[in-house]
Amino acid sequence: MLDPVPRTDARPGLSGIAPDQLAAWLADRGEPLYRTRQIAEALWHGDAAAAGDVAPLPAMLRDALDASFRWDTLAATEFTQADEGLTEKALHRLGDGALIESVLMHYPARPGRRERHTLCISSQAGCAVGCPFCATGELGFARDLETAEIVDQVRQAGRRLAAQARRLTNVVFMGMGEPLLNLDRVLAAVEALNDPGRFGLGARRITISTSGVVPGIRRLTALGPQFTLAVSLHAARDALLIRRPVAEVVAAAREHAGATGRRISYEYTMIGGINDTPTDADALAQLLRGDHAHINLIPMNAVAHTPWQASPMPVIEQFAGRLREVGIATTIRRNRGAEVGAACGQLAARAAGEPPAATVARRRERLVRESAAALRGERTPDPAPVAVAVAGAGER
Numbered sequence: 001m002l003d004p005v006p007r008t009d010a011r012p013g014l015s016g017i018a019p020d021q022l023a024a025w026l027a028d029r030g031e032p033l034y035r036t037r038q039i040a041e042a043l044w045h046g047d048a049a050a051a052g053d054v055a056p057l058p059a060m061l062r063d064a065l066d067a068s069f070r071w072d073t074l075a076a077t078e079f080t081q082a083d084e085g086l087t088e089k090a091l092h093r094l095g096d097g098a099l100i101e102s103v104l105m106h107y108p109a110r111p112g113r114r115e116r117h118t119l120c121i122s123s124q125a126g127c128a129v130g131c132p133f134c135a136t137g138e139l140g141f142a143r144d145l146e147t148a149e150i151v152d153q154v155r156q157a158g159r160r161l162a163a164q165a166r167r168l169t170n171v172v173f174m175g176m177g178e179p180l181l182n183l184d185r186v187l188a189a190v191e192a193l194n195d196p197g198r199f200g201l202g203a204r205r206i207t208i209s210t211s212g213v214v215p216g217i218r219r220l221t222a223l224g225p226q227f228t229l230a231v232s233l234h235a236a237r238d239a240l241l242i243r244r245p246v247a248e249v250v251a252a253a254r255e256h257a258g259a260t261g262r263r264i265s266y267e268y269t270m271i272g273g274i275n276d277t278p279t280d281a282d283a284l285a286q287l288l289r290g291d292h293a294h295i296n297l298i299p300m301n302a303v304a305h306t307p308w309q310a311s312p313m314p315v316i317e318q319f320a321g322r323l324r325e326v327g328i329a330t331t332i333r334r335n336r337g338a339e340v341g342a343a344c345g346q347l348a349a350r351a352a353g354e355p356p357a358a359t360v361a362r363r364r365e366r367l368v369r370e371s372a373a374a375l376r377g378e379r380t381p382d383p384a385p386v387a388v389a390v391a392g393a394g395e396r
Contacts, residue, residue, distance in 0.1 A: 013148020124177025180216025270311035
Protein backbone atom coordinates (compact mmCIF):
# COMPACT_ATOMS: atom_id res chain seq x y z
CA MET A 1 0.00 0.00 0.00
CA LEU A 2 1.06 3.59 -0.57
CA ASP A 3 2.21 5.73 2.30
CA PRO A 4 -0.33 8.10 3.93
CA VAL A 5 -1.13 11.29 2.06
CA PRO A 6 1.61 13.84 2.79
CA ARG A 7 1.11 17.53 3.37
CA THR A 8 1.03 19.58 0.19
CA ASP A 9 4.55 20.74 -0.70
CA ALA A 10 4.69 24.16 -2.33
CA ARG A 11 8.26 23.77 -3.59
CA PRO A 12 8.46 23.41 -7.41
CA GLY A 13 9.84 20.20 -8.86
CA LEU A 14 13.47 20.66 -9.90
CA SER A 15 13.08 18.59 -13.08
CA GLY A 16 10.49 21.09 -14.33
CA ILE A 17 12.91 24.03 -14.03
CA ALA A 18 14.44 25.06 -17.36
CA PRO A 19 18.26 25.07 -17.52
CA ASP A 20 18.46 28.84 -17.92
CA GLN A 21 16.21 29.33 -14.87
CA LEU A 22 18.38 27.01 -12.80
CA ALA A 23 21.53 28.79 -14.00
CA ALA A 24 20.02 32.13 -12.94
CA TRP A 25 19.09 30.72 -9.51
CA LEU A 26 22.66 29.49 -9.05
CA ALA A 27 24.15 32.79 -10.24
CA ASP A 28 22.07 34.67 -7.67
CA ARG A 29 23.83 32.60 -5.03
CA GLY A 30 27.28 33.19 -6.46
CA GLU A 31 27.70 29.63 -7.71
CA PRO A 32 29.83 28.92 -10.82
CA LEU A 33 28.16 27.92 -14.09
CA TYR A 34 29.47 24.34 -13.98
CA ARG A 35 27.20 23.64 -11.02
CA THR A 36 24.31 23.58 -13.51
CA ARG A 37 25.92 20.64 -15.31
CA GLN A 38 26.66 18.82 -12.05
CA ILE A 39 23.06 19.16 -10.89
CA ALA A 40 21.68 18.09 -14.28
CA GLU A 41 23.88 14.99 -14.37
CA ALA A 42 22.77 13.94 -10.89
CA LEU A 43 19.12 14.79 -11.52
CA TRP A 44 18.70 13.12 -14.89
CA HIS A 45 21.20 10.28 -14.79
CA GLY A 46 22.12 9.68 -11.15
CA ASP A 47 20.47 7.67 -8.40
CA ALA A 48 20.29 10.39 -5.73
CA ALA A 49 17.01 10.53 -3.81
CA ALA A 50 17.53 14.16 -2.77
CA ALA A 51 19.92 17.02 -3.39
CA GLY A 52 21.56 16.14 -0.09
CA ASP A 53 22.81 12.91 -1.69
CA VAL A 54 24.73 14.67 -4.51
CA ALA A 55 28.26 14.45 -3.11
CA PRO A 56 30.04 16.73 -5.64
CA LEU A 57 27.97 19.70 -4.48
CA PRO A 58 29.00 21.73 -1.42
CA ALA A 59 26.85 21.16 1.65
CA MET A 60 25.40 24.69 1.66
CA LEU A 61 24.26 24.34 -1.96
CA ARG A 62 22.73 20.93 -1.28
CA ASP A 63 20.77 22.42 1.62
CA ALA A 64 19.65 25.39 -0.50
CA LEU A 65 18.44 23.08 -3.29
CA ASP A 66 16.48 20.91 -0.87
CA ALA A 67 14.95 24.03 0.71
CA SER A 68 13.88 25.51 -2.65
CA PHE A 69 12.96 22.53 -4.85
CA ARG A 70 11.55 19.02 -4.73
CA TRP A 71 14.13 16.59 -6.11
CA ASP A 72 11.26 14.18 -6.90
CA THR A 73 7.56 15.04 -7.14
CA LEU A 74 6.45 11.40 -6.81
CA ALA A 75 5.83 11.20 -3.07
CA ALA A 76 5.24 7.44 -3.05
CA THR A 77 4.96 4.63 -5.60
CA GLU A 78 3.47 1.16 -5.50
CA PHE A 79 4.69 -1.32 -8.13
CA THR A 80 2.84 -4.34 -9.53
CA GLN A 81 4.22 -6.80 -12.10
CA ALA A 82 2.46 -8.88 -14.74
CA ASP A 83 3.20 -10.89 -17.88
CA GLU A 84 6.06 -12.71 -16.11
CA GLY A 85 7.79 -9.40 -15.39
CA LEU A 86 7.40 -7.92 -18.88
CA THR A 87 4.85 -5.36 -17.61
CA GLU A 88 5.39 -3.16 -14.54
CA LYS A 89 2.49 -1.00 -13.41
CA ALA A 90 3.24 1.92 -11.07
CA LEU A 91 0.65 3.75 -8.98
CA HIS A 92 2.13 7.11 -7.94
CA ARG A 93 0.93 9.37 -5.16
CA LEU A 94 1.77 13.04 -5.75
CA GLY A 95 2.53 15.66 -3.14
CA ASP A 96 -1.12 16.67 -2.72
CA GLY A 97 -2.37 13.08 -2.57
CA ALA A 98 -3.50 12.86 -6.22
CA LEU A 99 -3.02 9.43 -7.80
CA ILE A 100 -1.58 8.84 -11.28
CA GLU A 101 -0.21 5.81 -13.10
CA SER A 102 2.59 4.80 -15.42
CA VAL A 103 3.30 1.47 -17.10
CA LEU A 104 6.74 0.17 -18.08
CA MET A 105 6.59 -2.46 -20.82
CA HIS A 106 9.57 -4.63 -21.78
CA TYR A 107 9.89 -6.10 -25.27
CA PRO A 108 12.69 -8.68 -25.57
CA ALA A 109 14.97 -8.66 -28.60
CA ARG A 110 13.93 -10.79 -31.54
CA PRO A 111 15.42 -11.40 -35.00
CA GLY A 112 15.83 -8.06 -36.75
CA ARG A 113 14.76 -5.98 -33.73
CA ARG A 114 16.55 -4.85 -30.59
CA GLU A 115 14.98 -5.03 -27.15
CA ARG A 116 12.74 -2.12 -26.22
CA HIS A 117 11.59 -0.63 -22.94
CA THR A 118 8.56 1.62 -23.37
CA LEU A 119 7.03 3.79 -20.65
CA CYS A 120 3.41 4.92 -20.82
CA ILE A 121 2.95 8.08 -18.72
CA SER A 122 0.14 10.29 -17.43
CA SER A 123 -0.35 13.99 -18.16
CA GLN A 124 -3.33 14.69 -15.87
CA ALA A 125 -4.73 13.36 -12.63
CA GLY A 126 -8.01 11.96 -13.87
CA CYS A 127 -9.41 13.07 -17.21
CA ALA A 128 -12.07 15.51 -18.38
CA VAL A 129 -12.83 13.59 -21.58
CA GLY A 130 -15.02 11.08 -19.74
CA CYS A 131 -14.04 7.84 -21.49
CA PRO A 132 -16.87 5.30 -21.09
CA PHE A 133 -14.60 2.28 -21.68
CA CYS A 134 -11.62 3.72 -19.78
CA ALA A 135 -11.23 3.44 -16.02
CA THR A 136 -9.77 6.96 -15.87
CA GLY A 137 -13.05 8.27 -17.26
CA GLU A 138 -14.84 7.01 -14.16
CA LEU A 139 -12.54 9.03 -11.91
CA GLY A 140 -13.38 12.42 -13.40
CA PHE A 141 -10.87 15.24 -13.69
CA ALA A 142 -8.75 16.35 -10.73
CA ARG A 143 -6.05 18.62 -12.18
CA ASP A 144 -3.31 19.03 -14.78
CA LEU A 145 0.08 17.65 -13.88
CA GLU A 146 3.04 19.96 -13.48
CA THR A 147 5.93 19.52 -15.89
CA ALA A 148 8.05 17.94 -13.15
CA GLU A 149 5.27 15.49 -12.25
CA ILE A 150 5.21 14.32 -15.87
CA VAL A 151 8.95 13.92 -16.35
CA ASP A 152 9.53 12.41 -12.89
CA GLN A 153 7.59 9.36 -14.04
CA VAL A 154 10.24 8.97 -16.75
CA ARG A 155 13.15 9.69 -14.40
CA GLN A 156 11.97 6.99 -12.01
CA ALA A 157 11.64 4.39 -14.77
CA GLY A 158 15.03 5.40 -16.13
CA ARG A 159 16.65 4.83 -12.73
CA ARG A 160 15.02 1.41 -12.38
CA LEU A 161 16.26 0.36 -15.80
CA ALA A 162 19.75 1.78 -15.26
CA ALA A 163 20.09 -0.39 -12.14
CA GLN A 164 19.65 -3.38 -14.48
CA ALA A 165 22.11 -1.99 -17.07
CA ARG A 166 19.19 -1.23 -19.40
CA ARG A 167 17.90 2.02 -20.92
CA LEU A 168 14.47 3.45 -21.58
CA THR A 169 13.92 3.47 -25.34
CA ASN A 170 10.43 4.96 -25.81
CA VAL A 171 7.96 7.21 -24.00
CA VAL A 172 4.26 7.38 -24.88
CA PHE A 173 1.78 9.93 -23.48
CA MET A 174 -1.05 7.39 -23.34
CA GLY A 175 -1.66 7.17 -19.60
CA MET A 176 -4.19 9.10 -17.54
CA GLY A 177 -5.45 12.36 -19.00
CA GLU A 178 -5.70 14.11 -22.37
CA PRO A 179 -2.21 15.45 -23.21
CA LEU A 180 -3.46 18.17 -25.56
CA LEU A 181 -5.59 19.64 -22.76
CA ASN A 182 -2.39 20.19 -20.75
CA LEU A 183 -0.34 21.06 -23.80
CA ASP A 184 2.02 23.73 -22.43
CA ARG A 185 3.30 21.44 -19.70
CA VAL A 186 3.37 18.41 -21.98
CA LEU A 187 5.50 20.35 -24.48
CA ALA A 188 7.82 21.47 -21.68
CA ALA A 189 8.12 17.85 -20.57
CA VAL A 190 8.89 16.71 -24.13
CA GLU A 191 11.55 19.40 -24.40
CA ALA A 192 13.18 18.17 -21.18
CA LEU A 193 13.04 14.53 -22.27
CA ASN A 194 14.47 15.33 -25.70
CA ASP A 195 17.19 17.73 -24.49
CA PRO A 196 20.65 16.05 -24.73
CA GLY A 197 21.66 18.00 -21.61
CA ARG A 198 18.81 16.51 -19.63
CA PHE A 199 17.17 13.10 -20.34
CA GLY A 200 18.38 12.88 -23.94
CA LEU A 201 15.66 10.75 -25.59
CA GLY A 202 15.27 11.16 -29.35
CA ALA A 203 12.14 13.01 -30.48
CA ARG A 204 11.09 10.14 -32.72
CA ARG A 205 10.99 7.90 -29.66
CA ILE A 206 8.32 10.08 -28.03
CA THR A 207 4.62 9.66 -28.87
CA ILE A 208 1.87 12.08 -27.86
CA SER A 209 -1.66 10.70 -27.98
CA THR A 210 -4.91 12.62 -28.25
CA SER A 211 -8.59 11.79 -28.23
CA GLY A 212 -9.04 14.22 -31.11
CA VAL A 213 -8.48 17.72 -29.71
CA VAL A 214 -8.26 19.48 -33.07
CA PRO A 215 -6.96 22.89 -31.85
CA GLY A 216 -4.16 21.07 -30.04
CA ILE A 217 -3.28 19.02 -33.12
CA ARG A 218 -3.11 22.20 -35.19
CA ARG A 219 -0.89 23.86 -32.62
CA LEU A 220 1.49 20.88 -32.75
CA THR A 221 1.51 21.11 -36.53
CA ALA A 222 2.51 24.77 -36.38
CA LEU A 223 5.40 23.89 -34.08
CA GLY A 224 6.60 21.20 -36.48
CA PRO A 225 8.11 18.75 -33.93
CA GLN A 226 9.35 15.33 -34.97
CA PHE A 227 7.72 13.21 -32.28
CA THR A 228 4.91 10.82 -33.25
CA LEU A 229 1.27 11.88 -33.05
CA ALA A 230 -1.23 9.16 -32.13
CA VAL A 231 -4.96 9.77 -32.51
CA SER A 232 -7.43 7.68 -30.52
CA LEU A 233 -10.20 7.49 -33.08
CA HIS A 234 -12.33 4.44 -32.19
CA ALA A 235 -14.90 5.01 -34.93
CA ALA A 236 -15.10 6.16 -38.54
CA ARG A 237 -18.83 6.88 -38.62
CA ASP A 238 -20.08 10.20 -37.28
CA ALA A 239 -23.04 8.49 -35.60
CA LEU A 240 -20.57 6.91 -33.17
CA LEU A 241 -18.83 10.22 -32.50
CA ILE A 242 -19.92 13.52 -31.05
CA ARG A 243 -18.86 17.16 -31.05
CA ARG A 244 -16.22 16.96 -33.81
CA PRO A 245 -17.00 15.11 -37.05
CA VAL A 246 -14.48 12.36 -37.67
CA ALA A 247 -13.44 14.00 -40.95
CA GLU A 248 -12.34 17.13 -39.06
CA VAL A 249 -10.15 15.12 -36.69
CA VAL A 250 -8.58 13.15 -39.54
CA ALA A 251 -8.06 16.31 -41.61
CA ALA A 252 -6.12 17.90 -38.75
CA ALA A 253 -4.01 14.75 -38.38
CA ARG A 254 -3.44 14.65 -42.14
CA GLU A 255 -2.16 18.24 -42.05
CA HIS A 256 0.21 17.28 -39.25
CA ALA A 257 1.60 14.36 -41.27
CA GLY A 258 2.08 16.59 -44.30
CA ALA A 259 3.87 19.29 -42.33
CA THR A 260 6.18 17.00 -40.33
CA GLY A 261 6.63 14.04 -42.65
CA ARG A 262 5.77 11.78 -39.70
CA ARG A 263 3.29 8.93 -40.04
CA ILE A 264 0.13 9.25 -37.93
CA SER A 265 -0.73 6.38 -35.62
CA TYR A 266 -4.45 5.77 -35.13
CA GLU A 267 -5.49 3.87 -32.01
CA TYR A 268 -8.79 2.05 -32.50
CA THR A 269 -10.31 0.30 -29.48
CA MET A 270 -12.36 -2.71 -30.58
CA ILE A 271 -15.68 -2.90 -28.71
CA GLY A 272 -17.85 -5.93 -29.36
CA GLY A 273 -21.00 -5.07 -31.29
CA ILE A 274 -20.31 -1.32 -31.26
CA ASN A 275 -17.55 -0.42 -33.72
CA ASP A 276 -16.27 -3.75 -35.04
CA THR A 277 -18.60 -4.53 -37.96
CA PRO A 278 -17.61 -4.87 -41.64
CA THR A 279 -19.39 -1.54 -42.19
CA ASP A 280 -17.10 0.09 -39.63
CA ALA A 281 -14.01 -1.45 -41.20
CA ASP A 282 -15.01 -0.26 -44.67
CA ALA A 283 -15.78 3.24 -43.37
CA LEU A 284 -12.38 3.40 -41.70
CA ALA A 285 -10.66 2.15 -44.85
CA GLN A 286 -12.42 4.78 -46.94
CA LEU A 287 -11.56 7.51 -44.44
CA LEU A 288 -7.82 6.75 -44.30
CA ARG A 289 -7.16 5.32 -47.76
CA GLY A 290 -3.96 6.81 -49.19
CA ASP A 291 -2.95 8.56 -45.94
CA HIS A 292 0.50 8.32 -44.33
CA ALA A 293 -0.96 6.42 -41.41
CA HIS A 294 -0.85 3.23 -39.38
CA ILE A 295 -3.75 1.70 -37.45
CA ASN A 296 -3.42 -0.14 -34.14
CA LEU A 297 -6.44 -2.28 -33.32
CA ILE A 298 -6.68 -2.66 -29.54
CA PRO A 299 -9.11 -5.04 -27.81
CA MET A 300 -11.06 -3.13 -25.21
CA ASN A 301 -9.80 -3.72 -21.67
CA ALA A 302 -12.50 -4.97 -19.33
CA VAL A 303 -13.59 -1.99 -17.22
CA ALA A 304 -15.96 -2.22 -14.30
CA HIS A 305 -19.38 -0.59 -14.56
CA THR A 306 -19.56 -0.62 -18.38
CA PRO A 307 -21.87 -2.87 -20.41
CA TRP A 308 -19.29 -3.66 -23.12
CA GLN A 309 -16.65 -6.27 -23.82
CA ALA A 310 -13.73 -6.55 -26.21
CA SER A 311 -14.42 -7.75 -29.72
CA PRO A 312 -13.57 -11.47 -30.19
CA MET A 313 -10.17 -12.00 -31.78
CA PRO A 314 -11.61 -13.56 -34.98
CA VAL A 315 -13.69 -10.40 -35.46
CA ILE A 316 -10.62 -8.21 -34.92
CA GLU A 317 -8.61 -10.28 -37.41
CA GLN A 318 -11.35 -9.96 -40.03
CA PHE A 319 -11.51 -6.20 -39.38
CA ALA A 320 -7.74 -5.93 -39.85
CA GLY A 321 -7.93 -7.96 -43.04
CA ARG A 322 -10.40 -5.53 -44.63
CA LEU A 323 -8.06 -2.62 -43.85
CA ARG A 324 -4.99 -4.41 -45.18
CA GLU A 325 -6.82 -5.29 -48.40
CA VAL A 326 -6.86 -1.60 -49.33
CA GLY A 327 -3.22 -1.07 -48.37
CA ILE A 328 -3.59 0.39 -44.87
CA ALA A 329 -0.83 -0.76 -42.48
CA THR A 330 -2.60 -2.39 -39.53
CA THR A 331 -1.38 -4.02 -36.34
CA ILE A 332 -3.42 -5.96 -33.78
CA ARG A 333 -2.18 -5.06 -30.32
CA ARG A 334 -2.28 -7.56 -27.47
CA ASN A 335 -3.20 -6.08 -24.12
CA ARG A 336 -0.50 -6.11 -21.45
CA GLY A 337 -0.90 -6.51 -17.70
CA ALA A 338 -4.56 -7.47 -17.69
CA GLU A 339 -4.21 -9.49 -14.49
CA VAL A 340 -2.96 -6.45 -12.55
CA GLY A 341 -5.28 -3.86 -14.08
CA ALA A 342 -2.63 -2.23 -16.26
CA ALA A 343 -5.15 -0.43 -18.45
CA CYS A 344 -5.35 3.33 -18.05
CA GLY A 345 -6.76 4.35 -14.66
CA GLN A 346 -7.55 0.88 -13.30
CA LEU A 347 -5.21 0.96 -10.29
CA ALA A 348 -6.19 4.52 -9.41
CA ALA A 349 -9.87 3.65 -9.74
CA ARG A 350 -9.37 0.65 -7.48
CA ALA A 351 -7.60 2.83 -4.91
CA ALA A 352 -10.41 5.39 -5.09
CA GLY A 353 -12.96 2.77 -4.03
CA GLU A 354 -16.25 1.43 -5.37
CA PRO A 355 -18.86 4.04 -6.41
CA PRO A 356 -22.40 3.72 -5.03
CA ALA A 357 -24.51 0.98 -6.65
CA ALA A 358 -27.12 3.48 -7.82
CA THR A 359 -24.44 5.51 -9.61
CA VAL A 360 -23.16 2.37 -11.34
CA ALA A 361 -26.67 1.41 -12.46
CA ARG A 362 -27.41 4.88 -13.87
CA ARG A 363 -24.10 4.92 -15.76
CA ARG A 364 -24.70 1.51 -17.33
CA GLU A 365 -28.25 2.46 -18.31
CA ARG A 366 -27.06 5.67 -19.97
CA LEU A 367 -24.28 3.93 -21.88
CA VAL A 368 -26.62 1.21 -23.16
CA ARG A 369 -29.19 3.83 -24.25
CA GLU A 370 -26.67 6.05 -26.02
CA SER A 371 -24.95 3.07 -27.68
CA ALA A 372 -28.27 1.89 -29.12
CA ALA A 373 -29.05 5.38 -30.40
CA ALA A 374 -25.63 5.71 -32.01
CA LEU A 375 -25.98 2.35 -33.77
CA ARG A 376 -29.29 3.59 -35.21
CA GLY A 377 -27.39 6.52 -36.67
CA GLU A 378 -28.66 9.07 -34.14
CA ARG A 379 -26.36 11.72 -32.65
CA THR A 380 -26.42 12.40 -28.92
CA PRO A 381 -28.32 15.70 -28.41
CA ASP A 382 -26.27 16.77 -25.39
CA PRO A 383 -22.60 16.15 -26.27
CA ALA A 384 -19.79 15.58 -23.82
CA PRO A 385 -17.71 18.71 -23.16
CA VAL A 386 -14.53 17.66 -24.92
CA ALA A 387 -13.21 16.00 -28.07
CA VAL A 388 -14.09 12.64 -29.57
CA ALA A 389 -16.54 10.20 -28.07
CA VAL A 390 -17.82 6.73 -28.74
CA ALA A 391 -21.44 5.96 -27.99
CA GLY A 392 -22.18 9.37 -26.59
CA ALA A 393 -19.33 10.08 -24.17
CA GLY A 394 -15.86 11.50 -24.71
CA GLU A 395 -13.28 8.75 -25.05
CA ARG A 396 -9.67 7.89 -25.56
